[in-house]
Amino acid sequence: MTIKLHCFGESGHSYKAALALEMAGLEWKPVFIDFFEGETRGDAYRRDVNEMGEAPVLVDGDTRLSQSAVIQGYLSEKTGRFGGRDAAEAREILRWQFWDNHKLSSQAGMLRFLMNFLPEEKRPAEVIDFTKNRLTAAYNVLDAHLAGRDWIVGEAPSNADLTCCGYLYYPEPFGFDRAEWPNIDAWLTRLSDQPRWKSPYDLMPRAWRAAD
């Protein structure tokens, strides 16, 4: 049975799950979420799809999961891919996934939303500057970690890489310039050179009308 992923192109959290599905070679299809029309915030979505009101949500037969890292872990159990070689690597992967959810993707996703998908007159300047500063600290941590390393954990791409890259391939401006972070830049190139890698908008349908 084909795996379904409730998602939309602009969601970097969805991208993490979509990229894991695609790079593992699984058969899957996106179920489009009309995010900018409020679908995830509606009662029907909370009742029938995800009480957290978030994307992505994976449906595989009777299994329904949300949170991209939980989805990635489930797919690793299914395929043996991207989950690390042993318990220590698995814990290290999880450690970077939690760091990402707290310090990197959560902030980058919010900032990109505020800077691109809100009307200009509604963009909160102080929040934008504050979040940019927090993200600079996060980029510093990741760039320092990647010095002398090909991948975030171990000797091969893992869910740690497929998580931390979540927002970093998007074209919309949110204060992230790859050229300023040479180790992150080289790592993103290494990852996008992998077999079956695709960019977010090549994997999932876009929800932002202005993109039509």
Add this chain to the structure above:
Amino acid sequence: MTIKLHCFGESGHSYKAALALEMAGLEWKPVFIDFFEGETRGDAYRRDVNEMGEAPVLVDGDTRLSQSAVIQGYLSEKTGRFGGRDAAEAREILRWQFWDNHKLSSQAGMLRFLMNFLPEEKRPAEVIDFTKNRLTAAYNVLDAHLAGRDWIVGEAPSNADLTCCGYLYYPEPFGFDRAEWPNIDAWLTRLSDQPRWKSPYDLMPRAWRAAD
């Protein structure tokens, strides 16, 4: 050998790990972090303790772990406590831990810092209001989930509970009033009635000088 937890009282992320250690009945001791003097932001801490520059860090023999949810998972493997009854419960626990790190504790911790541990003239009003609004959405999700449930996952306290409560027992004001969220309020009471439960400042030494 006694387990060590690098931590400080004001850190709700540290509290999640300390509470799991204490409620599982493990022998452990806190290693004090002088947070407000910048210890976690210094080069020595990043080099010797945690490259992410964060608390808590657990040291158990040769094992060194950061990220409270990873620490909790490790302790569950060690003790059989709080990790859920099966793979489905374990995934559901992890799902709430990720949700918490993205939407609840990360925001509550930052907001409490801004409202209490920054000098009044440096408190960013727009960021504070913005974060309060985001947290209201998170409290709504948790309160709705707890309607008719004793615990976040399954029929017993789990790491999901020990995670989501991370900042909710602190006395400092950050816009959270238990009385406004009846299901959260009842759940916090249920949890604090459990054997071996302790409040954050009874488990870990405080770092905030004004508290002396």
